[in-house]
Amino acid sequence: xxxxxxxxxxxxxxxxxxxxxxxxxxxxxxxxxxxxxxxxxxxxxxxxxxxxxxxxxxxxxxxxxxxxxxxxxxxxxxxxxxxxxxxxxxxxxxxxxxxxxxxxxxxxxxxxxxxxxxxxxxxxxxxxxxxxxxxxxxxxxxxxxxxxxxxxxxxxxxxxxxxxxxxxxxxxxxxxxxxxxxxxxxxxxxxxxxxxxxxxxxxxxxxxxxxxxxxxxxxxxxxxxxxxxxxxxxxxxxxxxxxxxxxxxxxxxxxxxxxx
Amino acid sequence: xxxxxxxxxxxxxxxxxxxxxxxxxxxxxxxxxxxxxxxxxxxxxxxxxxxxxxxxxxxxxxxxxxxxxxxxxxxxxxxxxxxxxxxxxxxxxxxxxxxxxxxxxxxxxxxxxxxxxxxxxxxxxxxxxxxxxxxxxxxxxxxxxxxxxxxxxxxxxxxxxxxxxxxxxxxxxxxxxxxxxxxxxxxxxxxxxxxxxxxxxxxxxxxxxxxxxxxxxxxxxxxxxxxxxxxxxxxxxxxxxxxxxxxxxxxxxxxxxxxxxxxxxxxxxxxxxxxxxxxxxxxxxxxxxxxxxxxxxxxxxxxxxxxxxxxxxxxxxxxxxxxxxxxxxxxxxxxxxxxxxxxxxxxxxxxxxxxxxxxxxxxxxxxxxxxxxxxxxxxxxxxxxxxxxxxxxxx
Numbered sequence: 193x194x195x196x197x198x199x200x201x202x203x204x205x206x207x208x209x210x211x212x213x214x215x216x217x218x219x220x221x222x223x224x225x226x227x228x229x230x231x232x233x234x235x236x237x238x239x240x241x242x243x244x245x246x247x248x249x250x251x252x253x254x255x256x257x258x259x260x261x262x263x264x265x266x267x268x269x270x271x272x273x274x275x276x277x278x279x280x281x282x283x284x285x286x287x288x289x290x291x292x293x294x295x296x297x298x299x300x301x302x303x304x305x306x307x308x309x310x311x312x313x314x315x316x317x318x319x320x321x322x323x324x325x326x327x328x329x330x331x332x333x334x335x336x337x338x339x340x341x342x343x344x345x346x347x348x349x350x351x352x353x354x355x356x357x358x359x360x361x362x363x364x365x366x367x368x369x370x371x372x373x374x375x376x377x378x379x380x381x382x383x384x385x386x387x388x389x390x391x392x393x394x395x396x397x398x399x400x401x402x403x404x405x406x407x408x409x410x411x412x413x414x415x416x417x418x419x420x421x422x423x424x425x426x427x428x429x430x431x432x433x434x435x436x437x438x439x440x441x442x443x444x445x446x447x448x449x450x451x452x
Numbered sequence: 453x454x455x456x457x458x459x460x461x462x463x464x465x466x467x468x469x470x471x472x473x474x475x476x477x478x479x480x481x482x483x484x485x486x487x488x489x490x491x492x493x494x495x496x497x498x499x500x501x502x503x504x505x506x507x508x509x510x511x512x513x514x515x516x517x518x519x520x521x522x523x524x525x526x527x528x529x530x531x532x533x534x535x536x537x538x539x540x541x542x543x544x545x546x547x548x549x550x551x552x553x554x555x556x557x558x559x560x561x562x563x564x565x566x567x568x569x570x571x572x573x574x575x576x577x578x579x580x581x582x583x584x585x586x587x588x589x590x591x592x593x594x595x596x597x598x599x600x601x602x603x604x605x606x607x608x609x610x611x612x613x614x615x616x617x618x619x620x621x622x623x624x625x626x627x628x629x630x631x632x633x634x635x636x637x638x639x640x641x642x643x644x645x646x647x648x649x650x651x652x653x654x655x656x657x658x659x660x661x662x663x664x665x666x667x668x669x670x671x672x673x674x675x676x677x678x679x680x681x682x683x684x685x686x687x688x689x690x691x692x693x694x695x696x697x698x699x700x701x702x703x704x705x706x707x708x709x710x711x712x713x714x715x716x717x718x719x720x721x722x723x724x725x726x727x728x729x730x731x732x733x734x735x736x737x738x739x740x741x742x743x744x745x746x747x748x749x750x751x752x753x754x755x756x757x758x759x760x761x762x763x764x765x766x767x768x769x770x771x772x773x774x775x776x777x778x779x780x781x782x783x784x785x786x787x788x789x790x791x792x793x794x795x796x797x798x799x800x801x802x803x804x805x806x807x808x809x810x811x812x813x814x815x816x817x818x819x820x821x822x823x824x825x826x827x828x829x830x831x832x833x834x835x836x837x838x839x840x841x842x843x844x845x846x847x
Binding site: 328329330331360363364366367369370371374375377 | 479480588589592593594595596597735736737738741742743747750751
């Protein structure tokens, strides 16, 4: 049973959809380019130990699109305001893909309210000679297939027929991902120069079969953040929190428990 | 009616079986398909064809801009326009690029067009476009910024032409402390401006605005779309408090004339089908990347365009003729079709594509000759003056 509560909060002038469930230390989850809005089993598992907060980024899904939104830096500042508004302290920040990029950027700007940082297949850097998948040129079917290592799972997703509203939300998400990530493609050349500032315990999590951001980015990210740990999940694509939800939740739970 | 000949300069020597291995003639089609030995003859043939338009009696010639594809070999249309400025003496020269949002320094367009206006002695027509979606894959420019960059770049160029320099431009995407374009344009205050589009209410609202009244060109569209957008322009103009004239409305379409309907169809078939099925071939994701259209436009046209892109490789000469996307036949029947569309749609400028796909030189020349000598005289009187006309109601 879902224990999450859905609310709409206005932050930096933007009406933002938010799911929140569980009790414990705050765990703020920043979603990837596909959007959020659904309470996943991954969140449910984590909510047994943590106060899990899942906002939908401005410009995505059911959240409004503010005039000020141009780039990932705007998101990083937005979530600093978000943390402030809710009076969160000792935040376990978890970001995946686009959300991982936002989380890393946020931590470079101000990590004072963070306890730990978990980056799940984060965008945000580029490794020369290792191209990312061109998700803007993939057909919808290719995108789904390339997101998962387990093609049976891809088939299940492909069999789902979104209604009109859901299709519109998907278009909205794609537009916003393009807006902040088209060029340079899913990274900020300035971010890698300052990742060494991150002084909080950091876990980098990657799927070994990620076709969106190849696994070679894992060690690169780990090496840019002092003391960061890398875990690679076997037979897993770009969405470890969906494809290997139990394993990913367990790894993150263990990492947070061991972090002081 | 004013008659313009447009050329796309396709890579006509392409191996048409490329689509057995590749899903598009754009962006990702390996440039190994281009044979450097064939380039010089092809370019010079095409420039000759455009220059020949003046000889046979067209009012103007048009070049356009596309990148990284076999469909059109004019990534820098000003190169061809520059050659034509010297090759021709009377015709207008319309550059139906430049794709403004693709540039980090749009003042280069103010400069390039001003040079062309000078060399041609004031014969330039300045086209401004956003470029199609594929351009954004090729150049890496963010499609979500396309509309805003277009408007800023346009304002910047107009400022460069009409405001004494040096002046300052302060935009979000473009910021220049010294806008001071040399040379100045010959045509004062600025050359005529044309806005080619596949049809968008946003573009029409903007182009028809009383401060602009730009010529709107509907390109390669079915007749019902043509009618819809031309009506939209007129309706918008009357909303703004003026009546749009036929000379504000242009239609770009492939045209082929031979002695008889049967002969025209027989000769054009493989070439027009190659144009639609091979040269225009691209998947939806390439044509319309996210952000290229506003969310509401995307929701409105997105699925239709996806279906159209999926069906693009099965186009036949019959289907494009039926939909009014190809005007083909004897001189009489071509004149008749163009007259019918003129009366229902009210356009005053015809942008005729006389070479398409793989159509060879000799057929292109004969097409131009027959069109100029036997079609133009029959319909030249239509939509000629600047007075607004009442178009017939839709059927």
